[in-house]
Amino acid sequence: MDQDQVREEFEERMAEHRGIVFKLAGIYARPEDREDLAQEVYLQLWRSYGSYDPQRRFSTWLYRVALNVAISFARRTAVSDKRTVELSTVDDVPTMKHFEDRDERVEAIYEAIRGFDELNRGLMLLHLEGYTYREIADVLGISETNVSTKLNRLRNQMRQDLTE
Numbered sequence: 804m805d806q807d808q809v810r811e812e813f814e815e816r817m818a819e820h821r822g823i824v825f826k827l828a829g830i831y832a833r834p835e836d837r838e839d840l841a842q843e844v845y846l847q848l849w850r851s852y853g854s855y856d857p858q859r860r861f862s863t864w865l866y867r868v869a870l871n872v873a874i875s876f877a878r879r880t881a882v883s884d885k886r887t888v889e890l891s892t893v894d895d896v897p898t899m900k901h902f903e904d905r906d907e908r909v910e911a912i913y914e915a916i917r918g919f920d921e922l923n924r925g926l927m928l929l930h931l932e933g934y935t936y937r938e939i940a941d942v943l944g945i946s947e948t949n950v951s952t953k954l955n956r957l958r959n960q961m962r963q964d965l966t967e
Contacts, residue, residue, distance in 0.1 A: 831873035840876050844869045867942045874921040
């Protein structure tokens with residue numbers, strides 16, 4: 804396959820999965836940095852595309868690469884700003900019963916996720932996307948048991964914080 808065909812294949816795959824990149828940017832970056840993070844993720848995905856194994860799901864590979872870039876970006880941004888990344892804490896999320904609109908409830912959930920540390924944000928995002936514990940463990944490099952334990956704790960924390 805020549806370079807043009809590789810590029811075309813990559814662009815088609817990215818068009819199909821571009822929502823993943825924007826979700827990660829929304830979770831890991833401040834509003835003014837989201838476009839920069841998305842561009843950085845796309846660039847790293849293109850650079851790494853040669854390492855993609857077509858025997859595996861493209862979205863799982865994409866998440867692994869994109870999460871690594873997003874976590875590094877969040878840490879670098881926090882260090883360069885000499886402060887922590889401006890993410891709302893779960894405690895700042897209004898209770899779910901105050902939301903009549905579905906979009907407001909979804910935003911409250913994402914706001915709660917932004918309050919988690921980098922690993923737990925990725926974990927919850929993959930879970931909400933419907934990935935299995937095994938797939939999440941593969942992407943994050945942790946055991947399935949650890950995925951299960953962490954998800955249980957995170958769900959309980961979110962349930963408590965969003966329904967009080």
